[in-house]
Amino acid sequence: MRLTTYETFLAVFCALALLSTVATGVGQWAAHRTMDPARSARLAVLNSRARASWSVLLIFTIAFALGKWALLVVFAGASYFALREFLSLTPIKSSDYWGLVFAFYFVIPAQYVLLGLGRASVFATFIPVYVFLLLPVIVAIRQDNERFLERIAKVQWGLMISVYCISHAPAIATLPIRGYEGRGPLLLLFFLLVLFFTDVLQIVFSAALDGRSLKSNPNKTVRGLLAGGAGGALIGTGLWWMTPFAWWQALIMSLVIVSTGFLGSVVLSAVKQSLGARQWDSEVVFTRGVLERLDAMTFAAPLFWQITRYFWVIRTDI
Amino acid sequence: MWLTRLLVGAYPRWTGAAPTAAQRIYFGNHSSHMDTVVLWAALPQELRSNTRPVAAKDYWDRPGIRGIIARNELNVVMVDRSRDDPNADPLDPLRDALEHGFSLIIFPEGTRSAQPLPGPFKSGLYHLAREFPQVELIPVYIENLHRSMPKGAFLPVPLICTVRFGAPVALKPDEAKETFLERARADVIRLAG
Numbered sequence: 368m369r370l371t372t373y374e375t376f377l378a379v380f381c382a383l384a385l386l387s388t389v390a391t392g393v394g395q396w397a398a399h400r401t402m403d404p405a406r407s408a409r410l411a412v413l414n415s416r417a418r419a420s421w422s423v424l425l426i427f428t429i430a431f432a433l434g435k436w437a438l439l440v441v442f443a444g445a446s447y448f449a450l451r452e453f454l455s456l457t458p459i460k461s462s463d464y465w466g467l468v469f470a471f472y473f474v475i476p477a478q479y480v481l482l483g484l485g486r487a488s489v490f491a492t493f494i495p496v497y498v499f500l501l502l503p504v505i506v507a508i509r510q511d512n513e514r515f516l517e518r519i520a521k522v523q524w525g526l527m528i529s530v531y532c533i534s535h536a537p538a539i540a541t542l543p544i545r546g547y548e549g550r551g552p553l554l555l556l557f558f559l560l561v562l563f564f565t566d567v568l569q570i571v572f573s574a575a576l577d578g579r580s581l582k583s584n585p586n587k588t589v590r591g592l593l594a595g596g597a598g599g600a601l602i603g604t605g606l607w608w609m610t611p612f613a614w615w616q617a618l619i620m621s622l623v624i625v626s627t628g629f630l631g632s633v634v635l636s637a638v639k640q641s642l643g644a645r646q647w648d649s650e651v652v653f654t655r656g657v658l659e660r661l662d663a664m665t666f667a668a669p670l671f672w673q674i675t676r677y678f679w680v681i682r683t684d685i
Numbered sequence: 686m687w688l689t690r691l692l693v694g695a696y697p698r699w700t701g702a703a704p705t706a707a708q709r710i711y712f713g714n715h716s717s718h719m720d721t722v723v724l725w726a727a728l729p730q731e732l733r734s735n736t737r738p739v740a741a742k743d744y745w746d747r748p749g750i751r752g753i754i755a756r757n758e759l760n761v762v763m764v765d766r767s768r769d770d771p772n773a774d775p776l777d778p779l780r781d782a783l784e785h786g787f788s789l790i791i792f793p794e795g796t797r798s799a800q801p802l803p804g805p806f807k808s809g810l811y812h813l814a815r816e817f818p819q820v821e822l823i824p825v826y827i828e829n830l831h832r833s834m835p836k837g838a839f840l841p842v843p844l845i846c847t848v849r850f851g852a853p854v855a856l857k858p859d860e861a862k863e864t865f866l867e868r869a870r871a872d873v874i875r876l877a878g
Contacts, residue, residue: 447843450843451694451843451844451845452845454842454844455829455844455845459832459844460832461831461832461835464835464838464842467842468840468842471842471843472840
């Protein structure tokens with residue numbers, strides 16, 4: 368028996384709502400009982416994730432109910448806030464003004480409109496080729512060549528991470544996979560669930576198993592990372608029925624998501640520290656921001672999209 | 686209001702004073718037309734209704750959207766920079782608002798500076814401090830806004846701006862005008878740190 372997209376989503380939604388309720392309850396209960404400061408810090412992170420899962424659920428329910436364009440608007444919003452955070456930490460001169468106006472008011476909408484129109488080849492080359500060439504032109508016209516390369520390189524990096532990479536997540540839902548028509552949003556849901564559960568499990572296992580904390584993220588330990596990654600991959604395998612993959616393919620794809628997600632968070636943590644070392648406390652907007660929440664997704668989404676597109680859309684002969 | 690939040694964030698950070706209902710004069714660096722709105726937006730909602738920004742009449746008191754924002758939303762105290770009438774004291778509307786119990790937002794540089802750090806302060810702050818000793822003077826530093834909206838730009842670039850509130854400055858007895866203004870300015874600069 369095959370469920371329709373709607374039924375599958377409903378089933379997943381109920382399961383998630385149940386899980387969030389349990390997690391919120393248990394998390395609150397545990398936070399009241401523990402005395403150990405390190406443990407309670409990890410629990411606080413976990414509780415914030417449980418709360419975040421509620422807002423994510425809400426946003427996705429709305430987006431799935433309203434269709435493709437609503438989904439694109441949600442992710443365009445995420446790109447906007449991520450880019451704003453990224454550029455706020457970058458030293459910018461007033462001669463970069465038109466370059467930034469171009470980035471915010473033209474590149475973000477254009478990228479998502481291209482995606483919405485289904486122009487996959489233009490969508491995948493727009494920022495790395497066309498914007499890459501056009502942006503330095505706009506800035507160079509001002510004839511302010513002081514640290515020119517540094518300035519445009521940082522804006523381009525911000526666009527790549529927060530617009531190009533993030534826009535690949537909704538692109539997963541639009542892949543034209545044969546025999547999977549109309550069920551694209553479920554593949555996106557699969558991708559996001561693997562990322563989300565990997566993150567949660569890694570924090571849970573890091574709190575349970577002691578060991579050395581990671582340099583890039585003090586909430587996770589090496590052993591917790593491996594155990595959580597394995598758990599995330601297993602959950603992904605168990606969700607094979609909502610994807611176009613066979614169970615072993617779902618296992619491989621989950622491993623791809625888990626490992627690229629981890630690499631993404633390592634790289635973005637390095638970027639963050641090199642940009643914002645001056646203001647590195649918990650009050651800073653950056654740390655409670657979108658970019659930190661989406662760090663794993665920025666690397667996993669384009670790779671997952673490319674691999675799925677190559678093996679399930681282009682090379683359907685193998 | 687929500688547009689300002691969406692564009693530049695306007696996140697408050699109270700480092701030296703708590704957001705209470707005490708009557709206050711907030712004074713800060715002035716680098717863009719949006720300063721007024723951003724500082725005002727950074728205040729908690731219950732303080733906004735009795736806090737009035739002070740702004741130049743020649744810029745804000747015009748027909749159209751700008752005047753509507755100034756009058757209805759911000760409840761601006763208009764100051765006449767042109768001094769057409771030599772006998773009128775430009776500080777009079779401010780005194781009037783303070784006597785009615787309002788808190789004020791002022792930018793004592795008098796004009797926008799292109800630099801991140803404020804230029805010399807005008808003497809209005811000193812006169813108000815002398816005449817209203819019970820009002821707390823809170824230094825404020827608005828970060829990043831000069832980059833988000835450079836002079837002459839009409840479209841703000843979305844960058845996160847933080848608004849930092851410092852500890853109150855009080856006028857010492859017999860303190861000279863220049864010393865006081867310089868001290869107040871140094872307090873704003875220290876917040877920029």
